[in-house]
Amino acid sequence: MRFASDRPLGLVPATIADHRELARRRLPRQLFDYIDGGAYDEATMAANVADLVDVRLRQRVMRDVGTRTQATTVLGQDLATPVILGPVGLGGMFAQRAEVQAARAAEAAGVPFVESTVSICSIEEVAEATTRPPWFQLYVMRDRSYAEGLMARAAKVASPVLVLTVDLAVVGARHRDTRNAMVGEVTAWAKARRGLDLVSHPQWVRDVAIGGKPLTFGNLTDAVPGASTPDQFRDWVDAQFDPSVTWDDIAWVRQHWDGKLLVKGVLDAEDARRAVDAGVDGLVVSNHGGRQLDAVASSARALPAVVEAVGDRVEVLADGGIRSGLDVVKLMALGARACLIGRGWAWAVAGQGEAGVAHVLEGLKADIDVALGLTGTTSVEDLGPDNLL
Known part of the structure; x- marks a missing residue:
């Protein structure tokens, strides 16, 4: 499968922030804000970044760091570097078959890709496009039989890890989406404004709206209308996401999932x-990218207490606010075994497709290598509190 080629926009990306700028230029406002925004005043989203900035690494010199390695394992799976492409909903609205492009880049870099329940490409399409099966992210739904069917589909393509997302008992108020008429009362004028936003980006229309069809939720095609009707999708979310879920429901998941459970x-x-x-294999310390309850702790602040609470009984991962490989090193020094990135790859695939995602992963790996060398550390598996001031 070939995808729309990149068209220069006068910016050569060097950082994740540069990919964000490319995405801002390419995407309709409603889609860029969907990736870029958080809940309420976006304080927690900002804190995810700011609190990582405040973490200080301890530089060490005159230590033999001639050989450095980023190789590690997470839940029994080998990773070339301690990074995982986390689940991002609506991915295929950002670029032509974006989940496939991102999964290919992840496979080439030797890291996992996590397929979202609400991806545009189905888990079967992503699995067929790669030789390394994707992990699968699942929400607990009121219709348990439907969720059981999704787990069966993930198992059929040999997905090794189920990522059960548990922080969506109710959906936080994402004011950017309301302003863009993605949620809330959708009047005829709001629909017209939303349509004008889309057609004012002809390259996106050509590459994604036309070239990226079908724009349906690949994992939910028999339950949810097309992805171009966000108000109907929100109705489905409100009807299906189950606020009554408790830790007792982990036993139900275990009945239908034989792989690793995160x-x-x-x-x-x-x-x-x-x-x-309850018997999980691992945890992800996460506030959903600041997209749920505002004013909660950043991932960097929450992580040490979680690590201390569970010890070595399960593997602890983290996401939120990662803008460079230095942030990955900081979170690992705070106790994470590896890190998930979401917005970083979403911006990159929107701006430059598979090549953009590959560039982000290469940049993260290069940053991690520098941080290892200058903190006097030879392996990411040796990172810990001693690497921090």
């Missing part, structure tokens, strides 16, 4: 202990 969305130490007691 729970995503934990910020509290007591919740982390409950997850371990």
